Amino acid sequence: MLTRTAAPGPWTLHLDTPGPDADQAVLAGLPVAATVPGTVHTDLLAAGLIDDPYLDRNELLTPWIGRSRWRYETTLPAPGAPGEADAERTDLVLDGLDTLATVSVDGVERLRTRNMFRSYRVPLDSVDAAHVAVVFDSPWGPFDALDDEARRAFDSPSAHIRKMACNFGWDWGPTLVTAGIWRPVRIESWSVARLAETRVEVRAERGGGHDGAGWRGVVEVGVELERTSTAHDAELVVRVAGATASVVVPAAETSAQVVVEVPVADADLWWPRGSGAQPLHDLEVELLDHETGEPLDRDDRRVGFRSVEVRREADADGESFAFVVNGRPVAALGFNWIPDDCFPHRVTHDDVAARLCDAAEANANILRVWGGGLYESDDFYAQCDELGFLVWQDFAFACALYPEHEWMLQEVEAEARENVVRLMSHPSLAIWNGNNENWLGWDDWGWKERLGDQPWGERYYLDVLPRVVADVSPHAFYWPGSPYSGTPEVYSNDRSRGVVHLWDGWNEQGYQVFADDRPRFVSEFGWQGPPAWRTLTDAVHDDPLLPDSPGVLHHQKAVDGSLKLARGLAPYFDEPADMADWHWAMQLNQARALTFAIEHFRSLRPLNMGSIVWQLNDCWPVASWAVVDSAGRRRPAWFAVRAAFAPRLATIQPRDGELALVLVNDGHEEWAGSAIVRRVGLDGRVLAEQPVTFAVGPVAGQTLTLDPALSAPGDAAAEVLVADVDGAARAFRYFAVDRELAYPRPRLEVKAVPVDGGDVEVTVTTDTFVRDLTLHADRLGAGAAVDEALVTLLPGESATFRVTGVGVLAGTLAAPVLRHAADLLT
Incomplete structure (x- = not known):
């Protein structure tokens, strides 16, 4: 039976040829212990030879690393696992090399690669200990070798090498051009034959069941085999899912196809989230010696039946x-x-x-x-x-x-x-x-x-x-x-x-x-x-910390990104007064957009x-379009998307010069009920209202035009449309942008109460209208999180936020922890 063992190491990292402006202090500290899987950057970081390139502007100290030639070395021990010593073949399998690699065994070149996205296999000729060296040339090499005309025409370094393009920098990512053994390395020992490629296609087709109206599952398995030099005259068997189906592979043949039908009256179908369950089934593909029945290799999967x-x-x-x-x-x-x-x-x-x-x-x-x-x-x-x-x-x-x-x-x-x-x-x-x-x-x-x-x-x-x-x-x-x-x-x-x-x-x-x-x-x-305030301040240590301080700007990779942030905010709010307001305003505007x-x-x-x-x-x-930052903290935008992606959505939209209540049902069952739409003053007075009933079919929408009395405000600066709908979150529509709205200054009553599990429930009650109330939990502690954000309340209403990871809250919860839209208006 084929055996797989991780290549144990230890590995060491050496520098063969330094890139321009190489850090002499780093060179003096080489070689260092290497981690596989890993990269040069992270090995140097682990050895304390470079500072974390994610912090401040340390990235600017690292370009020479990507322009250097690096070497990984190890010695493989003699086979010791059962089946290794007497195997006909032993291979070194490299699941991922990044990217221009030369692999040598005992000083003999065995492989050259130029593709990060492929795996590679090197036969080992001897069962004795083998010295392995993997040398990585600079990923910039193919681009640097172009003449000026070609470089102008094909001006992206990533286009000349099969490598992760964003390594060369993106409008949300640093330029950290990596090299290394980035996926696992293992030793495979085998005899007679192995599964060199296993193609498994699983689908559902109509026509199952006794009446032909249901679904049936279909499994198609195709294999490509590799045989040892002594096994070309052996008959082999490919068996799928135990004894469900099998096929004999004649001597010398290196491919086989097995088709298995699973006739189930109502096949146990796999569905996307929100549409049904996700049943998965174990599938086993075995390669056997036909004469002895001895297992030679196997491939295990978990599969699901579906049609897409x-x-x-x-x-x-x-x-x-x-x-x-x-x-x-x-x-x-x-x-x-x-x-x-x-x-x-x-x-x-x-x-x-x-x-x-x-x-x-x-x-x-x-x-x-x-x-x-x-x-x-x-x-x-x-x-x-x-x-x-x-x-x-x-x-x-x-x-x-x-x-x-x-x-x-x-x-x-x-x-x-x-x-x-x-x-x-x-x-x-x-x-x-x-x-x-x-x-x-x-x-x-x-x-x-x-x-x-x-x-x-x-x-x-x-x-x-x-x-x-x-x-x-x-x-x-x-x-x-x-x-x-x-x-x-x-x-x-x-x-x-x-x-x-x-x-x-x-x-x-x-x-x-x-x-x-x-x-x-x-x-x-x-x-x-x-990103979240704590994520930003953990990474950038500018003093003072400002929207245009050096570290903050370095963690903004979009062309004119800061200008675009400001331009996008300008229609709604004045320029923020300080860094705390800037941070909240830009997070809020992302969520709104x-x-x-x-x-x-x-x-x-x-x-x-x-x-x-x-x-x-x-x-x-980094400043980016992400809704979850690199520390795993959910931005306010995440909460905005969660609400906007709700399976049943109520939204007030313009339609043909009027306003309409649009109901969207992305579920597979009809959504029926009633709603009431009100034009409400920011002081809480109901100025007009319209009750409606609705029935929205599966994966469909329904548009309900609103009465002119709702669509036309008496005072655009002091009124809002509010729709309360059975089965959906409340919808709002404003008649003016924030800077034109007569927001009252909310008087908030805040109570924090410990609850079971060590969490804290923070209840906020307002006697005035308050928009986009948000509790920034990361300002309370590094591990703190909150379950809700961007809550809008009418006068007299309350909202409860559950905060995890903080223990007991002491003191008053106010800005910059607790924010709302009116905070950004003078």
Whole structure:
């Protein structure tokens, strides 16, 4: 039986060739102990030779690391595990090398790599102890080697190497160009044959049950085998799910296909979150010696039965783009996912679980794994299976012109095949996407004028990638890009079809511009804000700490990011008076922008069937579009998205010059009830009201036009519309922006009471109108968190916040802990 053992080490890290401006103090401290999996940066950090690049402006001290040549070394012990010593073959398996690596065994070069996204296998010729060296050339090398003309044409270093693009810096991430053995290394010992590739496709098809009206599960398994030189005349058996099905592989054959049908009257279907349960089943693929029955290798999976398609149908508004799971349309609400750390080997199971919990509790059902990052870990997709997230998986191309060299075409095909094979069995995997914003760049960023007739990457998106998906996983859905309209002949960001990215609001016009669009599916949109106060101050130690102090500006990577933050705030509030007000204002404006956009998009249901926010998470402490910062603290924007993603949403929207109550039901059951809409003075007086009844079908919306007496205020500065709806959170609509509203100064009564479990309940009662009441728990303690934010109260109402991680609260809760919108007005 094939045995797997982790390569034990110890490993050491050496410097072969220092980059320009190398730190002499670091050089004097080398070599150092190395961690595998790991990177050069984190080994130097662990050895105390560099300061944490996430803090202050330490990043600026590290560029030489990415321009150096590094070497990892270890000696492998002689085989000792059962089955190792007498195995016919022993291989060194490297799951991930970042990126330009040369692997030598006992001084003999055995492998050269140039792709971070592939795994590699090196046969070990001897069972004796072997010295292994892995040398990493600078990832900048391919770009630096270009002549000036090529560098001007293909100006992204990431486009010339198959490596995580955001390593070279992004508008939310630092430039930390890594090298290292970033995924596990192990020893595999085997005899006769092994499973070199196992393709598992699991789906549900209509036609199951006694009457043919239900669903049946189908499992298709394809394997590629590697045989030892002495085993070509052996017959082998591939068995699926114990004794459910098997096939004999004749001598010398190296491939086999097994199809298993699971005829269940009502198949135990896997559903996305909010649509049903996520049953998973153990699937075992075994390779056996046909003559002796001896097990040779096995591959274990957990799978789920489901049908996923993307429905595209022409209509009066263009063409739809909607996920359909097990025959039901699903409104996709979720987040873009970036690497959770600039050094991905540091991301643990618990880290992934925490971030997915953030997404789940925000009512999300889809995550887009963005193309400038990684094909994520097996653990990530397994947790998505368990939690019911649909996964939109980009191939690793982003925001760049990619040359179509023959070597890169081959690398991309091999990379795509390996990752499609690895991920195709996950029920969560819903769509493969060719690239991030490369079609948009071709249309809008002057690329076609710069390149003319030169190849720029289109062949990957229209030929190589769809061909691999069709060959390996023929029932999977492939889409050539995000954004993409469905054909290169139509503008890539056409709002009437396909998927779009909406960045005009952030970049130029303010978030109100979201209301001008009627997109079919939005796969990127967002608004920036700072991280939690404690996250910011733990990372930046400027004195004084100001919006434009050096460390704060260094942790703002967007072009003109600070200017755009200020410009986006200006229509609503005056310039903040101090750093505390600036921080609260920018966090509040991020939350407001996301609420505005999401409620508008959802109010178009079923014309719009998807809203994927940019972004869920951060990779380091930074001003960004994330709703959860790098310390795992939920920004106010997270609470805004949770409310806006509620399965049943009530929102007041403009319709044909009037105001309307729009009810959105993304569930699969009818939503019926009554509502009352009131025009209320900020002093609490009811000025007009309208009762309504409603019945909203599954995955649908209903628009109820309001009486003119509600839509036309008597005093826009002192009135608000309030809708109380059965089964949904209260909705508000204001007639003026904050700086024009006559907010009363709230008189808040605050009581803090310890409760079971060591938490504290903070109850706030107001005798005046108060908007966006928020308790910033991180200001109470590093581990503190709160369950609610952005609460708006009418006079005489109360709200209770449950605070965890603080013990007993002492003193008065006031600014900057407890904030509201009127705090920002003089």
